[in-house]
Amino acid sequence: MALFPVQGIFEGDFVVLLVPVDTDDPMTVVAEKIAHHVVGRRVAAQDRPMRIRRQGEFVADEVTVAEANLAPLDVLEVVYA
Amino acid sequence: MPSLARSEWYDLTRDMNWTLSYVDQEEAWPQDLSNTYGIPAEKWWGWDEPYKVTYSEYVHNQVGKDAGVYSVNSVIGRSRMFDELDPGWKSAIVAHYGAIAVPEYIAGLGESRMGRFGRAAAWRNMATFGCLDETRHGQIQTYFPYTLLNKEPRMDWAHKALHTNEWGAIAARHLFDDMFTANDAVSTAIQLTFTFETGFTNLQFLGMAADAMNVGDLDFGALISSIQTDEARHSQQGEPTIKILVENGQKEVAQHLVDHMFWRSWHVFALLTGISMDYYTPLEHRTHSFKEFMNEWINKQFIDQFRDFGLERPWYWNEQFLGELEWYHHALHLGIWTWRPTVWWNPDAGMSGAEREWLEEKYPGWNDSFGKYWDVITANVRAGKPELTLPETFPMVCNMCQIPVVSPAGYAAGFLKSPAPLLLDLEGRRYTFCSEPCKWIFEQSSARFKGHLGIIDRFLGGLIQPPDLGGALAYMGLSPEECGQDATNYAWARENGKA
Structure with missing residues (x-):
């Protein structure tokens, strides 16, 4: 369990964000942590599940940051499924 | 007074080049301070400035300029003129002074380096005047705001x-160190005087002076006009330097130096001037959009100039530059307004209905690509939730231009193939770039840039404590009273009784 910085992009937003996540966070939580800075602030909320995409490939929801072998400051995109 | 006409003695007195005998060329003009790019010393002696002035004429002219502009300042200082200016315009002025005043003074270093290490006596003569110019610009642009302290403490x-670690100040230092503080004389002539001054600021100052007069800011208008007359002269050091490079087979060197600094100038120009023109200038006084200004003055006039020398448009012109012209400064405006506590001025949202209509007219599609963000923001303000318009984390910042990475806006607006930043892993460190040209500039001279720590690198490296937004604001030198706020206290969201 340790803080881990990622570059977060929420689908439709305008900026790349520095988002601290935890190495134990599954991708569902990572998506929520990125969305917190965007949804309802600049991008209207949608009642749809969110998924994490890394280099064009979806990462399974239950996979944690540690299990996904991310490097610090990897770029993660949050998209609606 | 001399009894001869200037033309009869000028060339003789300003052009005393000679062959060295006590020291060699490298000792007198080290490559690090004055890169010859392989061109022999005698070839540089053909350097000929297009605008000629003697020292006595220079001093006479400058005294007159200072007398005029300081008189205007003295008179206006006793009036209520500043109090009555539009809040957005005031923000543009506060932003301008912070970003430009001290760099003008530092530009005197670049000029004095050319004054000592320029490769021809005529050039050194002209650069000496340039050094005096920049010293004057530093002084006048710190004095004028000083006289306004009782009206605007910031x-x-x-x-x-x-002198702070505010992120915009870090960006400005990075740019200007690259352009002149840590640059050799030959490259400075092309990157500072030709690319930045001839290409951008000289024209920008003309536009700003006209805008200032339109909005009734006679003080700033007089100041900028006065500075511009100096810029118009000393910016001409680039032309003859490029000619020498091109005539001696070094066109590629000149092209590379221009390509490098045109992009960097564009980004800082979009940040300061783009936002000021399209969002901070009162709507009734906008004579053109930023894009129209760029197309007329930079893209046409300046490009014609460097094509005259046989240079081409930078390699990124069509795909990256013209694309960014449509969206980049809109994204920066949204970012600066969102992270407004991190700047020393009050960002003006500029989001009244009439202003949004103007943006849509000047940038067809603006409502779909950028208005949608402001719709959500406006709804939050109207719902009494302004806290939702404020940030809780940081944007990533480009390791080249040091400006927040807004590539997702370019992607969302249909101008980029991906929203993702560009990454470079080098010697165990990860670098992030906002655009291909920024990454290209870094990779061309990675040894020059790789050691720099951007604001996010400092945050992640533990230099900012406590590691949160409050700690960052303190690190940036911003007390709560100095942090930017919405310039009109959200009046744009309340218009037409919709609040």
């Missing part, structure tokens, strides 16, 4: 900004 950022 005018002290004219002197303070560049």
Whole structure:
């Protein structure tokens, strides 16, 4: 369990964000942590599940940051499924 | 007074080049301070400035300029003229002084380096005047805001900004160190005087002076006009330097130096001038959009100039530059307004209905690509939740231009193939770039840039404590009273009784 910085992009937003996540966070939580800075602030909320995409490939929801072998400051995109 | 006409003695007195005998060329003009790019010394002696002035003429002219502009300042200082200016315009002025005043003074270093290490006596003569010019610009642009301190305390950022670690100040230092503080004389002539001054600031100052007069800011208008007359002269050091390079088979060197600094100038120009023109200038006084200004003055006039020398448009012109012209400064405006506590001025949202209509007219599609963000923001303000418009984390910042990475906006607006930033892993460190040209500039001279720590690198490296937004604001030198707020206290969201 340790803080881990990622570059977060929420689908439709305008900026790349520095988002601290935890190495134990599954991708569902990572998506929520990125969305917190965007949804309802600049991008209207949608009642749809969110998924994490890394280099064009979806990462399974239950996979944690540690299990996904991310490097610090990897770029993660949050998209609606 | 001399009894001869200037033309009869000028060339003789300003052009005393000679062959060295006590020291060699490298000792007198080290490559690090004056890169010859392999061109022999005698070839440089053909350097000929297009605008000629003698020292006595220079001093006579400058005294007249200073007398005129300081008189205007003295008179206006006793009036209520500043109090009655539009809040957005005031923000543009406070931002301008902080970003420009001290860099003008530092530009004197670049000029004095050319004054000592320029490769021809005529050039060194002209650069000496340039050094005096920049010293004057530093002084006048710290003095004028000083006289406004009783009306706007943040005018002290004219002197303070560049001495802080505020993110915009870091960006300005990085740019200007690259352009002149840590540049050799030959490259400075092309990158500072030709690319930045001839290409951007000389024309920008003309536009700003006209805008200032339109909005009734006679003080700033007189100041900028006065500075511009100096810029128009000393910016001409680039032309003859490029000619020497091109005539001696070094066109590629000139092209590379221009390509490098045109992009960097564009980004800082979009940040300061783009936002000021399209969002901070009162709507009734906008004579053109930023894009129209760029197309007319930069893209046409400046490009014609460097094509005259046989140079081409930079390699990124069509795909990256013209694309960014449509969206980049809109994204920066949204970012600066969102992270407004991190700047020393009050960002003006500029989001009244009439202003949004103007943006849509000037940038067809603006409502779909950018208005949608402001719709959500406006709804939050109207719902009494302004806290939702404020940030809780940081944007990533480009390791080249040091400006927040807004590539997702370019993607969302249909101008980029991906929203993702560009990454480079080098010697165990990860670098992030906002655009291909920024990454290209870094990779061309990675040894020059790789050691720099951007604001996010400092945050992640533990230099900012406590590691949160409050700690960052303190690190940036911003007390709560100095942090930017919405310039009109959200009046744009309440218009037409919709609040």
